[in-house]
Amino acid sequence: MHAEGALSNYFAKRLGVTAGYFSGAWVSESDADGESDLVLSFDGAQGQVVALIENKIAAPFQPDQAFRYSRRRDRWSEDERISRVVTVLVAPESYMTRAEAAEFDVRITYEELADILRREHDRRSLFLSNSLLAGIERSRRGYSLIPDDAVSSAWQEIWQIAARVAPRLNLAKPMEKPKESTWIYFYDADGFEQVSWRTAVVVYKAERGQVDLQFGGTIPSELERRTAHIRTAPMNVFKAGKSSSLRMLVPVVDFVKPALEQEAAIIEGLATCEELRTFFVEHRVSLLS
Incomplete structure (x- = not known):
């Protein structure tokens, strides 16, 4: 970062x-909740503003990372x-379509930064711009998925149970899954x-014991207003x-343990997913207004 450069200004x-x-x-700042790839500090008219930055190229999000x-x-x-304090995701534009990307306060693409750096014309900026463009190409090619047997098996069992107890969730037959893939989005x-799905989607966060009906670009007070007279106690x-x-x-x-040993928990979780799906269908106009 140049103290007076276009990048820091942006x-x-x-x-x-x-x-x-x-x-x-500061690079690689760690604490009890993990590590920030980069921490930036700015002193402005309203005081100090700190950015906690996660840099991604192609690797998936870690569990609960956002x-x-x-x-x-x-x-x-x-x-x-x-x-x-602001959380920031810096990644190629194609990466920003991932659901968890929306959970960061600010999202800045490699493409934006590369364009700004190219306008500087100095050698260092051009080098950084080319590095970002290389990252974009790497993202386009994708990353090598390392399947996890336990997680992949759990997904298969959840898919089979969903087909039986909650068919309207339309969970597609899963491929092999990496270790960190423990959230299930019911896109269909x-x-x-x-x-x-960026507007509304049901998410089964099984390893956290949560089911969310998630609304993108919506602040809590607005969702509170929309649902004040329709949401139920749970x-x-x-x-x-x-x-x-x-x-x-x-x-x-627990995705490490055999899914069949947790079938009752999975059935309850999927039933709750179906409950929120039905809730959305019945109250769609109010929820999206």
Whole structure:
């Protein structure tokens, strides 16, 4: 980062820093909730603004990664010296279609940064721009999935159970899955055919014991307003990055243990997924208005 360069100025703009300047950067900052790839600090008219940055090229998100970033953000925000903390995902544009990307406060693409750096014309900026373009190409080619037998087996069992007890969720037959793949998105559920998954989707976060009806680009207060007269007692509104969810709690599923030993928990989780699917279908107009 150049203290007075276009790149730092662009980050400041995206972070909403006004009349400020770049004041520091730290690589691989770790704490109880994991690691931030990069931490940037800006001093602006409203005080110090800190960005916790996750850099992705092609590798998948780690379990709960965006959630853990939000926990770090909330904890850092308690520091009286800091006026605002923001979570940021930096990745190729194609990566931003992944559901968990929406849970970061700010998303900045490699393409944006490469374009800004090319305009600088100095050797260092051109080198960085070319490096970003190489990252974009690597993302386009994809990453090598390393299947995990236990997780893949659990997905197969969940798929078979879903076909039996919650067929309207339309869970597609899964391929082999990596170790970190423990959230199930029902992209093709009945009643969601005309709705982008970025707008609304049911998510079974089995290893956390949660089922979410997730709404992209919706703040909690807005979702509270939309659902004030229709949501039932077990449903609660939660914030997730720039998304909000109606959440219901279900038994936890351990993807390391045999799924058949946890069939009752899986059935309850899928039944709750179906309950939220039905809720969306019945109240679609109110939920999307």
